[in-house]
Amino acid sequence: MEILDRLIPSHVTPAAQWEQRFPARPLAEGAEVTRFAPSPTGFVHVGGILVALIAQSVAVSSGGVFILRVEDTDQSRYVEGAVEQLGRSLEYFGIIPDESVGSGAYGPYVQSERAGIYDSFVRVLLEQDSAYPCFCTSEELAELTARQQAAKAPSGYWGPWAACRSLTEQDVVARLDVGTPFVIRFRATSGDGEVRRVKFSDRVRGDIEMDDNRNDVVVRKTMGLPTYHLAHAVDDHLMRVTTVVRADEWLSSVPLHLQLFDALGFDAPQYAHIAPIVIMDGKSKRKLSKRKDPQANVDWYAESGYPVEGILCYLRGLANARLQDEPWQQVLSESLRLEECSNSGQLLDLAKLASICREVIADLPVEQSADRLLAWAQRRDPELAVQLAEDRHALLRVLSIEQTQPDRPRKDLATWGEFREKYGFLIPAAFTLVTDPADARFDPLDVELVRQMAAVVADGYKHDLDGREWFEQVRTAALSLGFSASVGEYKREPERFRGPLKVAANVIRVLLTGSTRSPDLYEASRVLGATEVFRRLASLA
Known part of the structure; x- marks a missing residue:
């Protein structure tokens, strides 16, 4: 005692x-x-x-x-x-x-606040000889490992390799009297070196049989934890x-x-x-690594602006595959079942995550989307936040573009972080005018034809038109410059035309949006307003 x-x-x-x-x-x-x-x-x-x-x-x-x-x-x-x-x-x-x-x-x-609780149960183990003090130094343990490797013996602190397992009371007292540091080791019930097997059931993996533990592991460290x-x-x-x-x-x-x-x-x-989340590394899979992969960090998803519902929906689909093809709202309401969890690594597919997130953002009410976008921008893109907050009405109009048809809502945003790239052109203060007619975004048209297309549309531009009439003025300008009315017409007689209508219309798209791909141009022009649209059309003059 x-x-x-x-x-x-x-x-x-x-x-x-x-x-x-x-x-x-x-x-x-x-x-x-x-x-x-x-x-x-x-x-x-x-x-x-x-x-x-x-x-x-x-x-x-x-x-x-x-x-x-x-x-x-x-x-x-x-x-x-x-x-x-x-x-x-x-x-x-x-x-x-x-x-x-x-x-x-x-x-x-x-746990660091529960040290007294653990000591109570360490004492229980010592009382029943299920644990013992070990005075081995780190150098002695390193030497033990080297000897085991030389002898081709299983590594660990067990059986004949456990130097302190059979210390006498006199040995223990002598070391305590001189203040030798010690840890407490658990006395493994199969620590004599004989290989035993143990069976248990796992809620994910079913019945498992494996080698029993033989190592006398440390249960209490030198500092008491x-x-x-x-x-x-x-x-x-x-x-x-x-x-x-x-x-x-x-x-x-x-x-x-x-x-x-x-x-x-x-x-x-x-x-x-x-099972762990894995990623493709070349042609093989490996665990998603804290050290190598930024997407291992949950903060990466928040900083990128993924809507939280989309991430949750995706992760729940990884947990139970039956949920992967269900609407995201239903996925979030379903209970997860341990018995349906896979026992093999689940592949992180950012393309699938993005697809789910596009659905989520498309389904959000415009007011809610605006609030989410502003909250994200205030944390991650303060300049954008200021620009958006200056005119909330304009922001709502931006987010409403191509959202008027409930059966085919816009699904181009997967993260709030993509807003600047895809819709930043709608913020005049953030937009850089396109002033070079030789810009590669106008390919394959030559410089003079780009200037002519911009000038014709700008000269006769009318803003207060409905969608059909607005596009008709672009079409009329293109036809007057020798472009075909359709791709089919151009393919049938390419020698007659300077190109198909869509190539000419691309000039207007680039001038207004800075990109060859954009949301509906007419809807975008409504957000920009007549003065800003004309300023951009006239930028090549």
Whole structure:
């Protein structure tokens, strides 16, 4: 008992008191308690948001509880601002936990604030000889690894390679007396070196059989904080988590975690390991990387201006393939099912994401689109925000272009970030006049013909016309200069004409919009107004 008290003082709260403080939850049968438990070691990965969405949906659809827990026991990898970005990201995606930092009866929900709880259960493991102190230095552990490699033995701290596993009480006391630093290791139940197999069921992957854990892993570090392995077992038990939804990188740790639950006398939760998001790298696939891929960072999507509904719809389709071809509004209302999650990597397809987002933006009321665009621009493009805010009526007219036909609304914006490129021409202060008739955007017309087309339209330009009449003045100008009335006519007798009508009309399109592709020119002219349209038509004079 003297040694035990020197390892974990006897005044720690008895484990039984924690059991009483955090009793079983009064939930209906079948209700599931899930958690999202990220580590603040960098920005939030979009794959983490996918896991959180699934975990939240499982809890909500069953009438259960969804918990946010911050797992910060690895202080050496803590990144300043990571917790704040986590909160910002979850709020952006509408993933609101039922319990989290500052709210909930089963907290604290930050692991570094729960050290006393973990010590109580480390003491339990020591009392029953399921754990022991280890005094090995980093140099000794490096030497151990080298000897194992030379002997072609499995790596790890186990069996005959576990130097401190069989220390006598006298050995332990002697080291404690001279103040030798120590960690606490879990005594693996199959740590004698014999290869054993363990079977368990995964909610995503079904029945699994794999090698049992034989490593005596560290459960309490030198500075007193637990490792992830012990902390998550204690927290999931005391928070009464029923289903652990997490990335599949943790699948190989399940045998160890099952041993820990068993040693502590806890009922193990159900596990559901979610396949990673992958991308194409050349002809092969690889995991979406925090280090290599900007689109791994959830902030990238917000900065680019993807509508949040589109991102959520896309991620939910990755989770359950049955949702991929459903209308986005329906996708957002459906519950996600663990049993329908794929056990192989889900390919990140930005083209598919953009397609969904175009549908979302096209379906938004114009007033709402204006509010969303302004909110994005105020954060990411302040100059654009000022220009848009000066005339909200004009902004609404811009966003209304080609939106008058409910069965065929405009679907050219996938992100708010594309607005400047595609509709910036409608903001006079941001538009650069086209003054060079040799500009490549006028190809294949020669310089003189470009000047003539612009001059003829400008000279007789009338603004207050309906759509048919407005385009007729462009058509009349083109015909007067020897262009054909149609592509078919030009193809039949190319020697008679200077080109098809659409080539001549492109001159007007470029002058008014700065692009060879644009929304409906007539609608654009209504937004620009007569004075601005004429100014642009006359820019080659």
